[in-house]
Amino acid sequence: PRKNLRRSRGRTPARVFSRRALSLWPMSRYDRDDRDRDRYRDDRYRDRDRDDYDRDRDRDRRDRDRDRDRDRDRDREREREEPKKPRRRGWDDMGSNTETAAALLLAQQQQFASMQPPPVMAGSKKQRELYVGNLSPEVTGQLLKEFFSQLLSACEGFNATLGPPVPNASLAGGGQFAFVEFRDEQLCETAMQFNGVELCGRALKIGHPNGYVPPIMPVNILKPPDQLMEKLGVGPGGSSENKKQRELYVGNLAVGAVTSQMLKELFTIPLQTIQGDNTSVPPVRDARVDPGGKFAFVEFSSEELATKAFSLFNNMELCGREMKLARPTGYVPPAGSAPMIPGMPPGTVPPTMGLQPLGGMAPPPGTVIPMAPPVSNKPIPTHTLCLSNLLNAEVMADDAEFAEYLEDIRTECESYGKIVAFLIPRAGELHGKPEEDAGKCFVKYESIVSAAKAFEALDNRDFDSRVVKAVFLPDDSM
Numbered sequence: 001p002r003k004n005l006r007r008s009r010g011r012t013p014a015r016v017f018s019r020r021a022l023s024l025w026p027m028s029r030y031d032r033d034d035r036d037r038d039r040y041r042d043d044r045y046r047d048r049d050r051d052d053y054d055r056d057r058d059r060d061r062r063d064r065d066r067d068r069d070r071d072r073d074r075d076r077e078r079e080r081e082e083p084k085k086p087r088r089r090g091w092d093d094m095g096s097n098t099e100t101a102a103a104l105l106l107a108q109q110q111q112f113a114s115m116q117p118p119p120v121m122a123g124s125k126k127q128r129e130l131y132v133g134n135l136s137p138e139v140t141g142q143l144l145k146e147f148f149s150q151l152l153s154a155c156e157g158f159n160a161t162l163g164p165p166v167p168n169a170s171l172a173g174g175g176q177f178a179f180v181e182f183r184d185e186q187l188c189e190t191a192m193q194f195n196g197v198e199l200c201g202r203a204l205k206i207g208h209p210n211g212y213v214p215p216i217m218p219v220n221i222l223k224p225p226d227q228l229m230e231k232l233g234v235g236p237g238g239s240s241e242n243k244k245q246r247e248l249y250v251g252n253l254a255v256g257a258v259t260s261q262m263l264k265e266l267f268t269i270p271l272q273t274i275q276g277d278n279t280s281v282p283p284v285r286d287a288r289v290d291p292g293g294k295f296a297f298v299e300f301s302s303e304e305l306a307t308k309a310f311s312l313f314n315n316m317e318l319c320g321r322e323m324k325l326a327r328p329t330g331y332v333p334p335a336g337s338a339p340m341i342p343g344m345p346p347g348t349v350p351p352t353m354g355l356q357p358l359g360g361m362a363p364p365p366g367t368v369i370p371m372a373p374p375v376s377n378k379p380i381p382t383h384t385l386c387l388s389n390l391l392n393a394e395v396m397a398d399d400a401e402f403a404e405y406l407e408d409i410r411t412e413c414e415s416y417g418k419i420v421a422f423l424i425p426r427a428g429e430l431h432g433k434p435e436e437d438a439g440k441c442f443v444k445y446e447s448i449v450s451a452a453k454a455f456e457a458l459d460n461r462d463f464d465s466r467v468v469k470a471v472f473l474p475d476d477s478m
Helices: 002-008 021-025 029-080 098-114 142-155 186-194 226-232 258-275 303-313 393-397 397-413 448-458
Strands: 129-133 168-172 177-181 205-209 245-253 283-291 295-300 325-326 384-388 419-423 440-446 469-473
Touching: 098 129, 129 186, 129 440, 142 168, 142 186, 186 205, 205 258, 205 283, 245 303, 258 393, 258 448, 295 303, 303 325, 384 393, 384 448, 393 397, 397 440, 397 448, 440 448
Parallel strands: none
Antiparallel strands: 129 177, 129 205, 168 177, 245 295, 245 325, 283 295, 384 440, 384 469, 419 440
16 A cells, blocks of 8 residues: 555545555544544534433423322322212101101101010120039030020020020030020029039039120029929029028229129138038129129128128228128028127127126027127138248258258249248247247238138148148238
């Protein structure tokens, strides 16, 4: 190419230049200007295209946001629209002629009032259900249905046309207890009278389940025949005639804190310790807390137990309040009993009663001298318990073993309730107490129910090959 260049004498035809020759040819000032101008033009076009792209992208984004806002506003307006009113039907539509419509309405009301509603299963399931405990392994759900159906069918005033008296009976707890559902509340309350009846060699424990609400209006209970109650061997007070004699009013309760189950356990455990050998019938039949939670009624298995419960639990503190116990309205004192004295349990003999007048004169003829209630062999529970025959001299002398035994005994005592005070004095820690108190355990519970539980569980129990003896102490001993 350079040879051709010399021949052309300054003329440079385009066809004789190759690409390499152009790359080696020195660039003049004009060529550089053209190159810069082209480069600037290309950059300006590129920037313009980029601006157009950004403008289109922003426009599309604005359109999408506008459509989304429009859809959201449309949905909100649809939600704010008032629902359509239901179409009026029957006698709700008065029409234009108000006099005719009013007469038609009155006639329909009279017709509905004269109609007899079909028999329905009144009340919720909890109101028609009973808990039946202490079941024998041979008892089945079908047997319970047949058993209660026969008992209810024999009651005076039973109506068989309303349907079967016991629709369902289901076992629970591995067959140890069951829930029996009755046709209505009347039959349910009637079946409560059979508490303690024997079935397959065991006395049934019948009561209302958790969640039961006492009815506002009293329920008319059917009366079982006296011959049937005697044949069944139901304990004293099996019929509803002397229910008031076996019932106690419990007032001044903490609203919302006391339940029926809590009251039942509170009265049952201490009364079992003084009931004697007759443990086949539970001491507490039922406990019903008022829907307002301010008072309750507790029904016992006998009038004697109700009297003992009055003397034991009156003014006792429960959930921060002192319970106020009293006989319900309709209670009739037994013949020959002592007159009711304020502040004393019913049936309690005053100190001066039962004594002969001064001078040895006999009482007037016909005077009935009230007898003091029989003394039970069972101790009366208190808050304080003493456990003896626990530790020997070797354990008392070794600090490590004594601390281990102390922790073991305290843990066992705490399993029955909250402890207020706990003490096992050693020989040098008696502080004026008798020497025989060394090694004994003194524990004071916050609740008398907890103390009764501990007494039943720890008395005559083996501890380190020793038989523990438990006794109640006065509350002021600790």
